[in-house]
Amino acid sequence: MSYTKALRCRECGREYSLEPIHVCEFCFGPLEVVYDYAAMAGGVTRENIILGPYSMWRYRDLLPVGEGEVVDINAGFTPLIPANNLGRTLGLKNLYLKNDCVNPSYSFKDRVVSVAATKAREFGFKTLACASTGNLACAVAAHGAKAGLETYVFIPADLEQGKIVGAAIYGPTLVAVEGSYDEVNRLCSELADRYPWAFVNINIRPYYAEGSKTLGYEVAEQLGWRAPDWAIVPVASGSMFTKIYKGFKELEHIGLLNNGVDTHMVVAQARGCSPIVNAFEQETLNIRPVKPHTIAKSLAIGNPADGYYALKTIRESHGAAVAVMDPEVVEGMKLLAETEGIFAETAGGVAIAALKHLVAADAIGAEDVTVVYVTGSGLKTQEAVADALGPRLVIKPTVHSFEEAVKEAGKVVP
Amino acid sequence: MVVKVRIPTPLRRLTNGREILEITAADLGQGIESMETQFPGLKERLCDEEGEIRRFVNIYVNGEDVRFLQGLATSLEAGDEVSIVPAVAGG
Structure with a gap:
């Protein structure tokens, strides 16, 4: 059953009905789905979750969808792997990897798009669309195919081949834009004003973003209904990062956790595109956009829409923000593959390199339960490591x- | 200088549904004042109490984010295109 109540502006608190809109008409603040948590606490139990499907949809009651069939290609409920080898190398006894490489289109984006495509159909849209750094393109194309929706996918023309092919195979109209991701995004915002399409990360964004909460729910369930001590997350727009934390907090709020959430949330970015880390280092909540220049293209968002909220989440959780150099990204990818047998994309290399920084700085205790989010497959970004092998x-x-x-x-x- | 301004959907209620405005201004700040004269209420949507561009508003001149230019002091030439875009999530 759905416990959604309304959309609410995160800035000024104005409420709106549950429509395909994403921006407060008054202050331009982002809209977020509001739930009836009291009813949710009474209705959602560990038992119904455990009996649910082995996918993100076991948390259906915590997501903003109606009663109909969801657009499902089995995203989520990916493995949480004890990383004993990597842990031994770094001196950590309770290190885990959330391996989201093994989603149907090989990244965590299947989670958000499964929700977005479901909402697009509920709202009666005929066309699903997105602006993407690549992983979202693949997820939208795959779910669009499954849902039988017309699909338009806009990507920067210089993307890795694996992401272009990985999206094109599902038969979308794939549009390569000669420009950066931030330019593709601006174009798509203008297109979203002209065409009656469901742009998953624009007009469907409030629903779409909620899909990432499942990365928090799953880790907590897989740890035995506990939030970890540390969560290290590769960050682009900041949306997933804030939603993982929201996922932990919601489970706590509705009484499903054995511990209180005391998770240090860590933003990991590549130094060539680190607007959130820069702001953190300068102790400001004002993000200055940057022009990205990094091999971690899935994180190359110079103007992160949720950067402000990511910074607030770091502060609230006594977390950290770490930027790493491109050669460290490649080293991180190799270390992860050579110790744990997981071939992650560049973003995974960023997260592993950030973990090494935190260990070198003695920030993480040897016994701390630490989870590194590995959010996409390395087969999509082979160019980044090919020369180093x-x-x-x-x-x-x-x-x-x-x-x-x-x-x-x-x-x-x- | 006559420039075109692209108005996003959430603001069109204030512009009587108009998608494109033509304004005359030497810089972006003046442009916003000129739009405010025609359509009262627009400025407070775009700028905060200190007069700065709001956190979740992006303004582009010929496709370039004005935060990479001179912000509200960014000069405008005849034929320039200004685009107002709310921040969007990504990936």
């Missing part, structure tokens, strides 16, 4: 040739 031995099909090559590469055959 090796050795690749090329041989003739003879034992002699093999042994020569191994010797040349300085390897000892076990």
Whole structure:
């Protein structure tokens, strides 16, 4: 059952009915879904969640959808993996990885889009659309296909091949825009004013963003109904980051957690696009937009819409914000793959590199329950690491040739 | 200088539904004052009590965010296009 009540402006508190709108007409503040938490606390139990599907839709009652069928390609309920090898390397005894690479279109974006596509259909839209740095493009194209909606996906033209193909395969109208993500976003805002489309991250945004709460719910459930001590999150617009924390807080609020939420929330960004970390370091809540220049393209949002709220979440949770250099991103990707067998995209490398910074600074205690969010698959950003991998031995099909090559590469055959 | 201003949906109630306004102004600040004269109430939607552009409002001149230019002092030339866009989530 749905416990939604209204949309409310996060800035001035004005309320609106549950329509496909995203901005307060008075102050331009973002609108957020408001729930009847008292009723939710009475109606939602651990038992019904546990009996639900093995997907994000086990938390359906905590999401802003109606009673009809949802647009579902089985997003969510991804593994929370004890990272013993990586933990040993870093001296952490309770390190976990939330592996969202294994979503249907290989990133956490399936969570938000599953909600957004469901709402688009509920509102009667015929067309699903988005502006994307790549992962959202794949998720929108996949869910648009499943929902039988016309789909338009707008991406910066210089995206990684894996993301272009990973979106195009589902048959959307894929529009490559000669410009940065921030420019694609501005264009799409203008298009959203002209066409009666469901732009998942524009007019459907209040609903869409709620899908990321499931990243908080799942981790808490998988830890035995506890919020972790640390959550390290790769951040672009700041939306997912704030919603993970909201997910923990909601579970606490409706009485489903065994502990109080005392989670230090950590923003991880690449230094080549770190407007939120910059503001944190300068101790201001005013974000100065930047022109992105980093290999972590999925995080290359120079003008983060939820940056202000991300900064507030860091403050409220006594968290931190860490920026890392591009070579550290590549090292982070390799370390994660070589220790835990997970091939994450650049954003995952950013999160692992940020974790290393926090460990080096003695911020994280050895016993602290620490969760790193790995939000997308490395197969989509192969360009970032291709040059740093090796050795690749090329041989003739003879034992002699093999042994020569191994010797040349300085390897000892076990 | 006559410039075109693109008005986003949430503000069109104030502009009698008009999507494009033509204004005459030497810089963006003057442009906002000129729109306020024609359509009272517009300025307080765009600017906060200190007169600065609101946190969740993005204003572009010829596609460039004015925060990379001179903000409200950004000069306008004949034929320039100003676009007002609410912040949106992303990824």
